Amino acid sequence: MENENQLLDINHLHTGFRIKDDFYDAVDDVSISLEKNEILAIVGESGCGKSTLATTIMGLHDPNKTKVAGEVIYQDLNLVDLNEELYNKIRGNDIGMIFQDPLSALNPLMRIQDQIAESLIFHTKLSKEKRYERVLELLEQVGIPNPPRVAKQYPHELSGGMRQRVMIAIALSCKPPIIIADEPTTALDVTIQAQILDLLKELQEENGTGIILITHDLGVVAEMADRVAVMYAGQVVEEAEVGELFNNPKHPYTRSLLNSIPQMDSENDELHVIDGVVPSLVKLPRKGCRFAARIPWIAAEEHEENPVMHEVAPNHFVRCTCYKNFHFEEGGE
Amino acid sequence: MASNPNVEDVIEETELDSSSSNPPLGFKVIAREFLKDKVALTALIVLVILLLTVFIGAMFIDQKEVMRVSLLNKFAPPSSEFLLGADSGGRSILGQLFLGARNSIMIGFSITVITSFVGVTLGLIAGYFGGVIDNIIMRIVDFVMILPTYMMIIVLITIVPSFTVFTFILIMSLFMWAAKTRLVRSRALSESRRDYVSASKTMGTNNFVIMFREVLPNISSIIIVNMTLNFAANIGIETGLTFLGFGLPASTPSLGTLVNYARSPEVLSARPWIWVPASLLILVLMLCINYVGQALRRAADAKQRLG
Ligand SMILES: Nc1ncnc2c1ncn2[C@@H]1O[C@H](COP(=O)(O)OP(=O)(O)OP(=O)(O)O)[C@@H](O)[C@H]1O
Ligand SMILES: [Mg+2]
Numbered sequence: 001m002e003n004e005n006q007l008l009d010i011n012h013l014h015t016g017f018r019i020k021d022d023f024y025d026a027v028d029d030v031s032i033s034l035e036k037n038e039i040l041a042i043v044g045e046s047g048c049g050k051s052t053l054a055t056t057i058m059g060l061h062d063p064n065k066t067k068v069a070g071e072v073i074y075q076d077l078n079l080v081d082l083n084e085e086l087y088n089k090i091r092g093n094d095i096g097m098i099f100q101d102p103l104s105a106l107n108p109l110m111r112i113q114d115q116i117a118e119s120l121i122f123h124t125k126l127s128k129e130k131r132y133e134r135v136l137e138l139l140e141q142v143g144i145p146n147p148p149r150v151a152k153q154y155p156h157e158l159s160g161g162m163r164q165r166v167m168i169a170i171a172l173s174c175k176p177p178i179i180i181a182d183e184p185t186t187a188l189d190v191t192i193q194a195q196i197l198d199l200l201k202e203l204q205e206e207n208g209t210g211i212i213l214i215t216h217d218l219g220v221v222a223e224m225a226d227r228v229a230v231m232y233a234g235q236v237v238e239e240a241e242v243g244e245l246f247n248n249p250k251h252p253y254t255r256s257l258l259n260s261i262p263q264m265d266s267e268n269d270e271l272h273v274i275d276g277v278v279p280s281l282v283k284l285p286r287k288g289c290r291f292a293a294r295i296p297w298i299a300a301e302e303h304e305e306n307p308v309m310h311e312v313a314p315n316h317f318v319r320c321t322c323y324k325n326f327h328f329e330e331g332g333e
Numbered sequence: 334m335a336s337n338p339n340v341e342d343v344i345e346e347t348e349l350d351s352s353s354s355n356p357p358l359g360f361k362v363i364a365r366e367f368l369k370d371k372v373a374l375t376a377l378i379v380l381v382i383l384l385l386t387v388f389i390g391a392m393f394i395d396q397k398e399v400m401r402v403s404l405l406n407k408f409a410p411p412s413s414e415f416l417l418g419a420d421s422g423g424r425s426i427l428g429q430l431f432l433g434a435r436n437s438i439m440i441g442f443s444i445t446v447i448t449s450f451v452g453v454t455l456g457l458i459a460g461y462f463g464g465v466i467d468n469i470i471m472r473i474v475d476f477v478m479i480l481p482t483y484m485m486i487i488v489l490i491t492i493v494p495s496f497t498v499f500t501f502i503l504i505m506s507l508f509m510w511a512a513k514t515r516l517v518r519s520r521a522l523s524e525s526r527r528d529y530v531s532a533s534k535t536m537g538t539n540n541f542v543i544m545f546r547e548v549l550p551n552i553s554s555i556i557i558v559n560m561t562l563n564f565a566a567n568i569g570i571e572t573g574l575t576f577l578g579f580g581l582p583a584s585t586p587s588l589g590t591l592v593n594y595a596r597s598p599e600v601l602s603a604r605p606w607i608w609v610p611a612s613l614l615i616l617v618l619m620l621c622i623n624y625v626g627q628a629l630r631r632a633a634d635a636k637q638r639l640g
Contacts, residue, residue: 060531064464084540092537105528109550119536170536 007178007210008034008057013070013080015049015056017281023067024281026052028234030070034178034210039201041213041225041242043257047278049234050214051100054182056080057212058097059087074178092119096171098181102163106155112139112166113151119173138169143199161192168199175207182214197224218261222246230254233278233290239309240316250318252298252326253291259328272328289320297329298322366632369639376624383618384438391435399428400584411606418606420594430610433586438618440502440587441568447506449560452513453549459514460521461544471518477511487579496582505570516559520552554633561626565619572615588615 013030016023026049034040042050055061057072059079072079074094079087096119099105107115116135120126126134132151139147142165155163164184171179181200185193201224204211213224221228221242228245230238230253238251249255256274276294284290289303307320367374406423417426459470489504490496524530525548533543568588574580575589576596583590591611595601600608631639 055531058531058535060534062463088534088537088539090537091535095535097532097535099528099532101528105532107529107533107547107551110547118533118538122537122539167532170532173536 003033003035005035005037006033007036007074008212009071009073010057011071011073013053013056013072014068015052015061016067016069017052018065018067019282024284026234026281027056030231030234030236032229032236032239034212036177036210037204037208038226039204039211039213039224041215041221041228042231043216043218043221043228044231045216045278047280048231050216050231051182053231054097054180054212054214057180058091058095088122092176093123093174094176095178095180096174096176098164098167098171098179098184100183101187102160102167103155103187105167106163108155110154111151112153112155112158115155116151116166116170116173119170123174134173135169138173139166141172141203142166142169143195144169160188161195164188164192164196165199168196168203172203172207176209178210178212179204180212180214183216184213185217185220186215193220200224218257230257233284235290235319236309236317237291237319238317240313244313244316248313248316250312250316250323251291251320252295252322255326255328256295289322291320292322295322295326295329298326302326363629363632366628366639370628370631373624373628376621377628379617380621380625383614383621387431387434387438390431394428394431396432396586399425399432400586408604410604417610418604420607421600426591426607426610429586429591430614433588433591433611434614434618436498436581436585437568437571437588440498440505440571441564443502444505444509444567444571445560445564447502448510448513448563449556451506451510453517453556455510456514456517457521457544457549460518461525461540461548463522463525467518467522470514474511474514474518477508478515480508482508483574486574490574490579498581498585501571501581505567509567513559513563517552517556520555521548524548524551554629558626558630558633561622561629565622565626568615568618 010033011031013027014025015027016025028049030049030053032040032042042053044050056068057079059082061068068080070080074090077086077090079090082090106112113132113135116138117131120131120134124131135151136147139150144150144162144165150158150162150166155166158166164187168184171181184200185196188196197220200211200213203209213220215221225242228238228240228242229236230245230251232253238245238249238254240248245254246258249258253274256272259272260274274294279285279290279293285293288305289307292298292300292303302322302325304321309317309319310321312318312323367377401424403423406419407421409419409423411418417430419425420429455470455474459467486504486508489507490501493500493504521544525544530543530548533547538547571580571587572589572592575587576593578593580589581587588611592608592615595608595612
């Protein structure tokens with residue numbers, strides 16, 4: 001391995017869903033990597049394939065309906081080729097996942113303690129009493145008041161924030177080196193959001209975990225992430241350290257995203273919106289720059305025919321050449 | 334965004350105190366539902382008393398003794414010797430009622446258990462895995478479902494030589510598992526796509542554990558309700574077939590054989606003691622089981638609960 005600190009190395013990953021009789025890639029040639037002790041944020045609009053990327057890493061796709069190709073290298077193993085049995089050894093133990101909606105991700109008929117203990121049963125040889133101790137310890141760790149009582153409760157008896165804390169406790173239970181958090185705070189209100197994010201960051205620093213944080217909230221990114229990958233229509237269009245990305249955004253999509261955040265000090269109080277939406281999988285143009293359709297005022301020659309990643313600064317990559325002469329639409333701002 | 338963690342904690346603490354830990358479905362919930370619904374409670378009590386009487390009573394009755402023909406007592410009206418009179422063979426109606434009710438209930442129960450076991454297993458597998466497995470199982474189910482069930486049962490019953498309660502149960506089950514499989518499969522299909530199943534997978538839990546320990550309990554309420562109502566239906570089917578003369582042989586009493594006597598117009602109008610008790614028993618059994626089933630259904634669905 002080239003890099004000691006590398007936890008996960010994703011190369012040319014494709015995930016295609018079967019629609020009618022063809023497979024359409026929702027994740028299209030994604031290559032990113034995650035290092036120890038790092039929070040990698042993945043941002044992008046709804047439908048750009050963020051969740052699909054996460055579930056592909058976790059191997060949650062039904063092989064009848066999806067086609068996965070490429071590499072997800074973890075400890076010299078390509079997870080994409082693993083069978084269920086081997087995958088089950090890794091899931092939970094080496095990679096944990098936090099879901100967006102904690103209510104639907106918790107089993108309504110199981111007590112909290114049993115759900116947290118689930119990973120422990122499969123991955124550790126702890127005795128029943130030891131497992132229970134660990135469950136209480138985890139609940140304490142994620143800041144839940146009165147752990148012995150909550151351990152005996154059912155998900156519907158907890159508040160949203162507490163449920164998400166339980167989800168985090170579940171993901172943490174076997175101290176996995178990698179955690180994937182798919183929009184962990186979208187279902188929560190703002191104050192709870194901040195608490196949960198603080199908790200994640202704290203736990204991450206404590207354990208040296210690598211976190212892939214999926215979000216569409218650039219505020220969260222600025223606060224939490226070390227590195228950012230911006231996704232558009234299944235592809236990574238820009239990747240950089242967080243400071244670099246915010247100070248020196250290149251790709252038109254990144255710039256439009258940053259531009260659409262409401263600014264306190266801006267003179268005009270009109271919000272910038274990016275016209276159009278992410279095209280659906282079936283209608284997605286597979287050739288040329290995928291963002292071209294949403295910036296029609298940029299001449300076609302500015303785009304590359306087959307856009308590739310360009311290193312514009314050390315560790316700062318941008319797809320396509322259209323960033324060079326990009327400007328916002330006249331009169332738009 | 335001024336968050337005050339102390340206030341949060343206080344809120345969460347009070348929230349905790351107000352709720353004692355209630356499982357979404359469990360014995361307590363069901364008990365509360367029955368206590369709230371007087372009709373269901375009465376039905377349950379009547380049902381338990383009926384079942385106990387029938388089963389305990391039947392233990393003290395010798396089938397050979399009851400079924401012995403004695404022409405002297407032909408169509409004896411109710412008297413101290415024959416509390417409910419006797420049939421054309423001079424056999425005690427009361428004795429037959431006990432044995433018949435026991436047989437009918439046992440048959441209905443066995444069919445329900447067998448078909449549920451097969452249906453739940455196959456339905457879960459089909460719904461959970463989907464794809465090819467689902468296709469294979471559901472095509473077999475489709476095939477069984479389009480067969481004209483009653484005709485097939487009648488044909489089989491006619492051609493099977495030594496016909497007993499046991500073969501009757503098997504033949505019925507052969508056709509009745511398909512509907513169960515379809516029901517369980519459709520529920521398992523939607524339940525298996527829920528996030529908590531994915532979440533469980535991300536913990537490294539294997540498929541069979543998820544299927545039986547997580548998906549099954551979440552669809553168990555619908556299965557229990559269906560089993561209860563099915564139990565009533567299966568008793569009905571048995572008595573129906575026997576009434577038509579395609580069920581149990583005359584030497585094995587069942588509720589159906591008793592009602593069957595009413596096919597003769599003379600018995601129907603002049604000797605009601607032969608068929609009325611059995612018919613009433615069927616009616617009461619069905620009603621009770623259905624009321625209990627309704628209460629269970631409500632208990633299973635938090636939105637419909639009364640208590
Ligand atoms: N099971 C599926 N079958 C077919 N298409 C799917 C499936 N799951 C997702 N898609 C499609 O794949 C694309 C990416 O979906 P995905 O859920 O990964 O988006 P996302 O970036 O997570 O969006 P959001 O921010 O709304 O969660 C979408 O166009 C979606 O319609
Ligand atoms: Mg998503």
